Amino acid sequence: MDNALEVKGLTKKYGEFTAVKGIDFSVLRGEIFGFLGPNGAGKTTTINMLTGLARVSAGTFNLVGYGPQQIKKAQQYIGIVPDESNLYEEMDGFDNLCFCAALYGLPKVLRAEKAKRLLKQFGLEEAGNRPFKANSKGMKRKLTIAAGIIHDPKILFLDEPTTGIDVASARQIRKLILELNKSGTTIFLTTHYIEEAERLCHRIAFIVDGNFIRFPMLFLCGLFIPVSRLPVFLRPLAYALPLTYGADLLKASINNAGQLPLWLNYVVLICFTIFLFSFSIINVLKKWLL
Numbered sequence: 001m002d003n004a005l006e007v008k009g010l011t012k013k014y015g016e017f018t019a020v021k022g023i024d025f026s027v028l029r030g031e032i033f034g035f036l037g038p039n040g041a042g043k044t045t046t047i048n049m050l051t052g053l054a055r056v057s058a059g060t061f062n063l064v065g066y067g068p069q070q071i072k073k074a075q076q077y078i079g080i081v082p083d084e085s086n087l088y089e090e091m092d093g094f095d096n097l098c099f100c101a102a103l104y105g106l107p108k109v110l111r112a113e114k115a116k117r118l119l120k121q122f123g124l125e126e127a128g129n130r131p132f133k134a135n136s137k138g139m140k141r142k143l144t145i146a147a148g149i150i151h152d153p154k155i156l157f158l159d160e161p162t163t164g165i166d167v168a169s170a171r172q173i174r175k176l177i178l179e180l181n182k183s184g185t186t187i188f189l190t191t192h193y194i195e196e197a198e199r200l201c202h203r204i205a206f207i208v209d210g211n212f213i214r215f216p217m218l219f220l221c222g223l224f225i226p227v228s229r230l231p232v233f234l235r236p237l238a239y240a241l242p243l244t245y246g247a248d249l250l251k252a253s254i255n256n257a258g259q260l261p262l263w264l265n266y267v268v269l270i271c272f273t274i275f276l277f278s279f280s281i282i283n284v285l286k287k288w289l290l
């Protein structure tokens with residue numbers, strides 16, 4: 001599988017403040033890529049840079065063959081579903097979809113046909129006939145997703161599609177995401193919910209305070225090193241060193257800012273202790289018995 005998106009050293013500065021700090025990652029064609037992080041981590045800023053809504057301060061990317069300088073050309077191949085809907089409140093669902101189709105340059109005959117098909121597929125026939133503002137949050141979300149895929153994008157950026165909506169609507173949206181992906185759309189999904197990412201995504205990345213984190217990290221002499229920054233031959237160290245997990249546990253207990261799930265820290269430390277314990281017992285027994 002080749003890459004739909006490759007990001008290298010992507011950085012965003014707002015004055016003195018750096019919201020995204022030189023992140024590197026790639027998204028495979030045909031996958032659902034989960035981009036997780038707490039509030040203010042830099043998820044939306046990253047999407048905005050990748051879709052041409054914000055200027056890149058440093059670094060680069062290749063999105064379906066186009067870099068930051070040619071982002072206008074890439075826009076016909078990408079779909080964007082922002083965290084806050086960009087549809088017109090007074091226009092009905094059908095007209096909103098036709099309007100988006102026109103913006104993406106779809107021929108007039110195709111616009112109405114695609115809008116009708118999407119409204120049916122998403123179970124939004126009624127929402128298609130009333131002003132956007134008269135819909136529930138879940139319906140608005142689904143309409144916004146429909147608008148984001150009206151031009152059959154190769155890659156769809158979904159910014160927190162299920163935040164703030166009820167369980168049933170969230171379930172419907174997750175189903176739609178899976179169906180879209182099955183039909184061949186690559187999906188870049190940001191979310192706060194780890195369970196959602198686990199359920200939907202083929203791969204997951206984590207951003208905290210603008211830094212890209214890959215599990216696990218190596219903690220050595222007080223240094224905190226994401227594994228992705230290490231040469232390949234050194235990476236097993238991070239997995240082997242229980243120090244990684246001990247330091248993270250300590251960090252989590254002191255300032256509630258551990259990066260790894262607590263259970264993982266405990267499991268690794270318990271396994272390591274059992275290993276050490278059995279190793280010493282075997283050595284003692286060997287001395288006695290031989």
Ligand code: ATP
Nearest residue numbers: 014017019037038039040041042043044045046083
């Ligand atoms: P959330 O999950 O709450 O949407 P997020 O991970 O999407 O958060 P961003 O919206 O990307 O986070 O914001 C990252 C950081 O950049 C935040 O500290 C935010 O205050 C800051 N930021 C975002 N936009 C601007 C701006 N236009 N000017 C200055 N700072 C900004």
